[in-house]
Amino acid sequence: MPETLGFRPLYRQVKAIFVRRLVDGVWAPGAVLPSEGQLAAEIGVSQGTVRKALDELAAENLVVRRQGRGTFVAEHDERRILFQFFKLAPDQGAPRFPDSVVLSTATGLADAGEREALDLSESDSVIRIRRLRSFGETPLIIETLSLPQKLFPGLEAGPIPNNLYSLYAGHYGVTIAHARERLKAIALTAEDAAVLGVAAGDPALQIDRLALSLDGMPVERRLSLCLTQEVHYLSDLR
Template identity: 55%
Template sequence: MENKKRLPEGTETAAGDAIGFKPLYAQVRERLMRRLVEGEWVPGMLLPSEMVLARQLNVSQGTVRKALDSMTADNLLLRRQGRGTYVAEPEESRILFQFFRLSPDEGSPSFPDSRVLSTSAAAPTNTEKQQLGLDDTDEVIRIERIRSLAGEPILIETLTLPSNRFPDFDHLTIIPNNVYRLYSERWGITIGSAEERLKAIAASARDAAKLGCDPGEPLLLISRVARDLENRPVELRWSRCISRNIHYSVNLR
């Protein structure tokens, strides 16, 4: 039991915080999120028990559990029966599919392979500046790659990253398939959320040659802005997808 007078619901605060209007569990979540952002908790790490966290934050164990449940629902943490709560790792399959929504029309979903076509540094376009919050003096890194399922190319994509968030990216000799794991392990940037927009387009001659389809064939264009745990944009991605044998799948709740 907490050793303090109960405040009206929605105004109770975690230790050291000024009274606010957020529910207490949401304030506790914010404090725990800081531990992820600041690198105190790293991917794969076992978290302290709910009891220990409750003691540290001077709140009830139930409040801590609700905050952890919220973070687990957002795929930031993983609960392992009988073993505890861990910081989610980008290579976990359910984390991967949180950000990859293409599935074959027949058969089970699988994660695609990748082949990098080019990597370059350049000045940002107006769209890149707007989407990534960049200035005229900033530079970006662009990666173009083809992704395949069962050996068949299904999409070509362009990733744009702000150079100041990814120093020495151009020194990489190998860019792995799972770039979100690379961001996390090398630069301490964890992707916490992403916004996507879908649009039908016709394949350009260049994309058609890379994908092995006819120019003008319908493609699904997916534009994505990925954000870190502080909600700052860190990646702009344009994916042009052959949709003749695949579909975009999402569960609505």
């Protein structure tokens, strides 16, 4: 039966239907989508309308078109994260994905900043992950992540992979669609400087990132303190 459509531009309505399927897990990461003709017949619109909706999803990195193979739900592999979400690049050489070492994991009631960022109540708990990220043997970033425990039950008890976004999508059905970042220059505390192997008071770039799911729900706050002596923040504006 064709979907019930409203009064927005038709391709936008079709796009919303597709996004809802991604949110609900009807289309899982890595899955191949039905053909444009099949989708058009199912929803009751033209194939051109379906193509335009899929073009927007591809531009937002939510689906991937592969010539001769079809359209696939995007996965949070390292290549996608590197170019969509990880913006630090070496001053010399090609961009690459950093390694990670987990320093600590803990759970507790969300503090005021976490409640505001993640839209939580005073009774909600969060998982806090602190990890060190490096390029080879060179420490680069200290990250502190805050996650709503109700969205990621048990995450703190298992191994914490380097690629967390893939874990969110594959195990918990939470796909990171986009993120907002705030950047600020700060002086490192003695504790953070010791972990990074530099002097207290040395400068660092602070990146405060809020990651949002496909339906716009805030699901992760990530505070990163980055050394920039040999790297830079690269933003490709279009």
